[in-house]
Amino acid sequence: MKYNLLVLASVALLASCKDDTEPTPPPTADFTAPESTEQTVAVSFQNKSKNAQRYVWDFGDGSTGQEDNPTHTYTTDGVYSVKLKAFGTEKNDSITKTIKIEPYNIFAHTNLPFAGTYACKVVDVYSVYQSPAIRTRLPDQDVVITKDGVNTMRWNNLVLSYLPSDRNSPQTPFNSRYQFYNANTSSSPRVITYASFYTSGDSASFSVAKTVGASNSGTTTFYYGKRRP
CATH class of the missing domain: 2.40.128 (Lipocalin)
Known part of the structure; x- marks a missing residue:
């Protein structure tokens, strides 16, 4: 009987010492933006990423940014690949989408x-x-x-x-x-x-x-x- 009590006490002690913190989930990069707009019109990018601590944007025209929800203005029409990279505590994730910039229609x-x-x-x-x-x-x-x-x-x-x-x-x-x-x-x-x-x-x-x-x-x-x- 004493032996069983000793085993139970040991199990309880080990359980109390166990690290009960959950691992941090990896980040998931995502954003939304208009599929097309006109040149010189500011484009608003809505960050939909999860579990990230910081961000790096590549707007496809040589410009970058680190804001959560940036705005960017394209001065030349064309199709641009916009990349968002989301950084977590240990891992990172990225996503790329295209946006079409039309000539400005006065x-x-x-x-x-x-x-x-x-x-x-x-x-x-x-x-x-x-x-x-x-x-x-x-x-x-x-x-x-x-x-x-x-x-x-x-x-x-x-x-x-x-x-x-x-x-x-x-x-x-x-x-x-x-x-x-x-x-x-x-x-x-x-x-x-x-x-x-x-x-x-x-x-x-x-x-x-x-x-x-x-x-x-x-x-x-x-x-x-x-x-x-």
Whole structure:
């Protein structure tokens, strides 16, 4: 009887000395993000990882981060592989997902209808950067503007691209106006065209400066137009 009691006491003592702490589960990396968005629009990444203590993000464009739930802005369209690595106390886990960055669509972010037919006053200026400049009033002209792409429009037969004041933030208009341009500098004479569109209620007005030749000795034709109803 005493022997049995001694055995039971020993078992109880060993049980009390046993390390009853559970092993730490390994981390599981996971996150969610939009499948696609536009360039220069901040992307929010939602971290869904478990049992991790720190994180390392690789956004696929050469940028990295260590925030739990980061935001990142892509300045160039394309498909990027985003990798999240989750670190636990002893182990780590990683997951990679792709995100498609579309070209910025200026027409989706403004209520200004650019397209239409504009009645224009036309002025020809020779040597606009010299004084005195020679100005010649030309006959009035109708100009047709049509949407050509997500951030380009066609002025007659010339394609104009949206030119923001800050290339990293094209959702910001250029000083309260929307500016487009086309530069052909590889041929002679060179031709550089700038078009600025302004809001006016539900209407639109614009000015186009088209320079042919060198900036200090060429001819610039200015078109000042208002869209017909």
